[in-house]
Amino acid sequence: MLDILTFGEALVEIMRTARDMPLDTAGAFVGPYPSGASFIFAVQAARLGAKVGAIGCIGAADDGSPDAFGKNLRDQLLADGVHTAGVIALPGYTTGAAFVAYNGDGSRDFVYHLRHAAAGQLSPALLDRPEIAALFDGLRCLHIMGSSLAMHDGALALGLRMLETAQANGAKISFDPNLRPQLMSRERAVEAFAPFIAAADVILPTADELLMLEGASSVDQAAHDLRLDTDRLIVVTQGARGCTVYAYPDPPVDVPGFAVDEVDPTGAGDCFDAGFLVRWLSGDDAVTAARWGNACGALAVTKMGPMAGAGTLHEVAALMKAQKRS
Secondary structure: OOOEEEEOOOEEEEEEOOOOOOOOOOOOEEEEEEEOHHHHHHHHHHHOOOOEEEEEEEEEOOOOOEOHHHHHHHHHHHHOOOEOOOEEEEEOOOOEEEEEEEOOOOOEEEEEEOOOOHHHHOOHHHHHOHHHHHHHOOOOEEEEEHHHHOOOHHHHHHHHHHHHHHHHOOOEEEEEOOOOOOOOOHHHHHHHHHHHHHHOOEEOOEHHHHHHHHOOOOHHHHHHHHHOOOOOEEEEEOHHHEEEEEOOOOOOEEEEOOOOOOOOOOOHHHHHHHHHHHHHHOOOOHHHHHHHHHHHHHHHOOOOOOOOOOOOHHHHHHHHHHOOOO
16 A cells, blocks of 8 residues: 555656756756656655655557666666556657756756657556556555646546545545646646645645735735635745745744755755655644655755655755754
8 A cells, every 4th residue: 555646747857067058059968867746756755765656657669668768767766666556668659858957047947858758648548557546545645746737638637537536545635736837828727726726635836836826915815715614734835945834723834944055956846745745644743744845855956866866764854953943
């Protein structure tokens, strides 16, 4: 039985070697690195000791063996103990890829190869496979990311069926909007994400995402509106500054981040999600779980590669002890 199940865009990342090198000009890249928001999340959760499964599609050769990029990702998942029964290799397709450029202001630019890659073949039919259907038996929590839903209509339909199946099995629901304007407009996201927001026990947005999705004038107001008549948790992430926890009946609590030297920002939010959910499912209160999330997010940016900085339980605990917060 799994603690957490997720699904999403199985891909590798190929990244610029320095900031302010645009993707439309010749220049150096480094990679490939195993990636995909849901898979970064899964690796971080597994390194913290959770039993985690992931559903996705990678490319395959004619004999059914994973292509080079797919092997790169699957080998990392296996090394970290992520359950890979739901990672399907598809002959005739290549594994997805994202080309990433970093800007001096901290933002990133992407060019994706997803919809026409193996990742573009996600559909509800995957849940008809017995080995994938079995992943829901006794499941404790389903974690869904908006970037996965935004890939294409099949992925959104898969997410809706996974939501229905998880709820029928009594699982908690966690949702991170993880907006990607390159994949889905804000207007479409408001509509597409509505069922997941309505069902979520935990919502993990950035402040900008919360304001965009709710159309509110302030983060506090948006959080209040989302929590109206529910006991759901809302944890608003704020990058290096940490996060704010909205947990009824307590007032909002600002949870400070941890000071680290940033090398690669990719995956910080995914690792935060994993740190928070693993500790919350283990019985920690929301504020304590948020501290773990902050520490995981901080460690994530200290190494090149989306999964390289995801810390073990010992490493995360060591950072928290070294920078003890009151």
